[in-house]
Amino acid sequence: MRSMTGFGRASGELDGRRVSVTVQTVNHRNLDLVVRLPESLRGAEPAVRDRVARLIRRGRCEVSLVFSDDGAARRQRLDPVAVRAWLESARPLVDEGLVEPRVTLGDLLRGGAALDAGDAVALDPERITELLPTIDEAVAQAARAREFEGERLAAALAERRQALAVEVGRLEARREAAAARAVEALGARLRELAGEAGLSPERLAQETAVLADRLDVREELDRLRAHLEQLTEVEAEPGAIGRRLDFLVQELLRELNTLAAKCRDVEMIRHALDAKLLCEQMREQVQNVE
Numbered sequence: 001m002r003s004m005t006g007f008g009r010a011s012g013e014l015d016g017r018r019v020s021v022t023v024q025t026v027n028h029r030n031l032d033l034v035v036r037l038p039e040s041l042r043g044a045e046p047a048v049r050d051r052v053a054r055l056i057r058r059g060r061c062e063v064s065l066v067f068s069d070d071g072a073a074r075r076q077r078l079d080p081v082a083v084r085a086w087l088e089s090a091r092p093l094v095d096e097g098l099v100e101p102r103v104t105l106g107d108l109l110r111g112g113a114a115l116d117a118g119d120a121v122a123l124d125p126e127r128i129t130e131l132l133p134t135i136d137e138a139v140a141q142a143a144r145a146r147e148f149e150g151e152r153l154a155a156a157l158a159e160r161r162q163a164l165a166v167e168v169g170r171l172e173a174r175r176e177a178a179a180a181r182a183v184e185a186l187g188a189r190l191r192e193l194a195g196e197a198g199l200s201p202e203r204l205a206q207e208t209a210v211l212a213d214r215l216d217v218r219e220e221l222d223r224l225r226a227h228l229e230q231l232t233e234v235e236a237e238p239g240a241i242g243r244r245l246d247f248l249v250q251e252l253l254r255e256l257n258t259l260a261a262k263c264r265d266v267e268m269i270r271h272a273l274d275a276k277l278l279c280e281q282m283r284e285q286v287q288n289v290e
Helices: 040-053 080-095 106-110 125-197 203-217 218-237 242-262 266-286
Strands: 006-014 019-025 029-036 059-067
Touching: 019 125, 029 040, 040 059, 040 125, 059 125, 125 218, 125 242, 125 266, 203 266, 218 242, 242 266
Parallel strands: 029 059
Antiparallel strands: 006 019, 019 059
């Protein structure tokens, strides 16, 4: 079992420039992959996506590739063309006497408009292959973080599933006695009504049997047991299992809601509510399972 929350970072080098790759993942219904690359490498996005999707199957995943600003790789230099254009645009202000005509090197550096930042260097998108080991390392780190968090999720889910099985066992142990008391109470009430309405004993027996069947929760308990068994099997499976777990937990909640609505026994209703609380806790955990 893997979580959808993880983080990874790795560094590499290309043309003497340091490259940092970060991978951040959070929960999401599907795979939502966002890739941020330098403009000159934008054409390599499909290759990066393919690489990431090998390990990340579900969740929102943001991948960023950034060239660091080390002095050896990024030398800022004055662009003569930009300097001339900058001065020409300022000439009307000089002619009007609004600014001083003398421009120093410090003015140019502070202004920044005449600087060529050196990012500059256009890269062939196919050179992304040289950075694939760095990308793989960052993705692998994020995947390992997801696996570690997934182990904690698996333990929490198993604990609540076992507690839920205990509550279902208590409901099963009380079902027959609770059903017998409910039928007895219904029978007494129907006999009162039958006397007033003049119903025959045969009709009275039929109505009592119909109501008793509607109040019996054996089918709901059987389905709860079946869902719990399937939940145990799915938890042990590899790969992306979050959606199946979410579906099974919803089915457990649906059966518990039906059971609680049919029950007339206060103790069974209390156990059903405790079981529903455990299901809600499980559903919160499942939302972050890949």
